[in-house]
Amino acid sequence: MLDHLSRGSMTLQHVRYVVLDEADRMLDIGFRPDIERILRRCPEERQTLLMSATVPDTIKRLVNRYMVDPTHLSLTPNVMTVDKIRQSFITVDDDKKFDLLTKVIDREKPRQCLIFVERKRWADNLYKKLTKQVRGVAVIHGDLPQSQREKIMAGFRSAKVHVLIATDVASRGIDVTGITHVINYDLPMDIENYVHRIGRTGRIGKDGVAISFVTPEQGGHLTDIEMTINRLIDEDRIEGFDAYTPRKRYDRPAGEAPAADEPPAAPKKAVFGKRVKKYSDRL
Known part of the structure; x- marks a missing residue:
């Protein structure tokens, strides 16, 4: 698409809908500059739909820059993991x-x-x-x-x-x-x-x-x-495999006051x- 746009054999001036699927995946593999070049060629009066399994900061920046008053729809189920x-x-x-x-x-x-x-x-x-x-x-x-x-x-x-x-x-x-x-x-x-x-x-x-x-x-x-x-x-x-070395931990005896530099318990x-x-x- 970028090749066609650079040669003038394609125009996006009549685009009404822009759909970005797997947005976080495309950003992760380095397509952000290409995506932004395409979005800049699209009319401002358009509807943009962005699908993403996760919403990291990179996605939020893209949303804030190229979407107007966006609505966030979360399809995460109430039960996060399968019982089986x-x-x-x-x-x-x-x-x-x-x-x-x-x-x-x-x-x-x-x-x-x-x-x-x-x-x-x-x-x-x-x-x-x-x-x-x-x-x-x-x-x-x-x-x-x-x-x-x-x-x-x-x-x-x-x-x-x-x-x-x-x-x-x-x-x-x-x-x-x-x-x-x-x-x-x-x-x-x-x-x-x-x-x-x-x-x-x-x-x-x-x-x-x-x-x-x-x-x-x-x-x-x-x-x-x-x-x-x-x-x-x-x-x-x-069984039979020591996967980690236990860390030493000091358990303060009951009644002993904590040290002045000891952080408060979480x-x-x-x-x-x-x-x-x-x-x-x-x-």
Whole structure:
């Protein structure tokens, strides 16, 4: 389209409706300059519809710049996660994540597994290591050519690929009903992405398994996820494998006054209307 616009073989002066689908995905893979060039060519008197699974700051800036008095429609269901998905987390140190992953795959023996990481480079690194130990592994992210992504997805749909490593954005087009397991190798920073990730399993009433790797430092973030989905996530362990080194913690004896420089205790958060211990106290 940009090529036609630059050569004058196309005009957008009569456009009345502009639809941006998967807007967060397009911005993530670097299409923002192209999108803005096209929008600037469109008439100001138009209706713009923007669809996005998440609404990060980049989307909000696009909305504020190119939309007039927009209406926000949220289609998020009241029940955030599917009851048939067995959710659990495993506490793990960063340097033990890969060993934990191989042990989880060996224990669970998934028919088809989707592994989520936060960054493209991390996805490539994990693929290089995992493909040496597990058969039928592939990786997909926005830096791969479209033809290669389509080939990988065809292999995943036909079950020739058993384990697919993906980033959040690249996974948007994954609609495979046979996914039995979702593993959050990296806990998503955007809580909404947690819901989108685990929703890839347990399709059409089938049972599914979602396992999240959580470092001890991410306890507060896990608690935020639990608050969002209104559900406590069960803790899991691999028998015989020490996934993390317990942090030393000083428990002040009853009646002893706190030190002057000791920060105040964080208030307990509520799940299901009850006060519960925070994740860091459940280790």
